[in-house]
Amino acid sequence: MNLQPVTFTPIGVVHCDFGEPSDPKTMRNALSTIEIDEKYQEGLKGIEKFRHLFVIYHIHRALGYDLLVHPMGDESIPKRGLFATRTPRRPNPIGLTVVEVLNVEGNKITVTGLDALDASPVLDIKPYEEHFDSPTGVEAEKDPNYRPREG
Numbered sequence: 001m002n003l004q005p006v007t008f009t010p011i012g013v014v015h016c017d018f019g020e021p022s023d024p025k026t027m028r029n030a031l032s033t034i035e036i037d038e039k040y041q042e043g044l045k046g047i048e049k050f051r052h053l054f055v056i057y058h059i060h061r062a063l064g065y066d067l068l069v070h071p072m073g074d075e076s077i078p079k080r081g082l083f084a085t086r087t088p089r090r091p092n093p094i095g096l097t098v099v100e101v102l103n104v105e106g107n108k109i110t111v112t113g114l115d116a117l118d119a120s121p122v123l124d125i126k127p128y129e130e131h132f133d134s135p136t137g138v139e140a141e142k143d144p145n146y147r148p149r150e151g
Contacts, residue, residue, distance in 0.1 A: 010121035012036035032114040052128035059093035
C-alpha cells in the first residue's frame with residue numbers, strides 16, 4: 001500500500017477556557033466559540049437552522065500514540081486498540097465532536113459539547129443530520145422511497 005501524506009488548512013479556531021486537558025465531561029458542558037476565518041463566513045449561511053453540528057479539529061497538543069490503550073485512561077478497563085477508543089493520542093490527531101449550537105453571529109458559533117482545547121485549529125464543520133448520521137437514519141435510507149426533511 002502506498003499512502004501519500006495529506007495536508008489540511010484550518011478554517012477557524014476554537015476559543016474556550018481550557019488551555020490544558022481537563023475532565024472531558026466538564027469541557028463538554030462548558031461554552032466554546034468556534035471562530036471561522038472571515039474568508040469562509042459566507043459558507044456559514046443556513047448553519048443556524050441546525051441544532052447540532054459535527055466539529056472536526058486538529059488535536060494540536062497530542063503527543064504520539066500507542067496502538068493499545070486503556071479507554072479513558074482507566075487502567076481498570078482492559079486495553080483496546082486505539083481505533084476502538086476516543087483517545088486523543090492518534091496517528092492522525094483529528095478530533096470529532098457533536099456540539100449543540102447556541103448562537104451564530106457573523107463568523108462565530110457559540111456551542112456546548114466541544115472537547116477541544118483553546119486555540120485548537122478547526123478543520124471543518126458539518127451539520128448533524130438525523131437521516132445521515134444516526135442508526136435510525138441509516139435504516140431509513142435503505143427505503144428507496146424515504147425522503148429526509150429539510151433542517
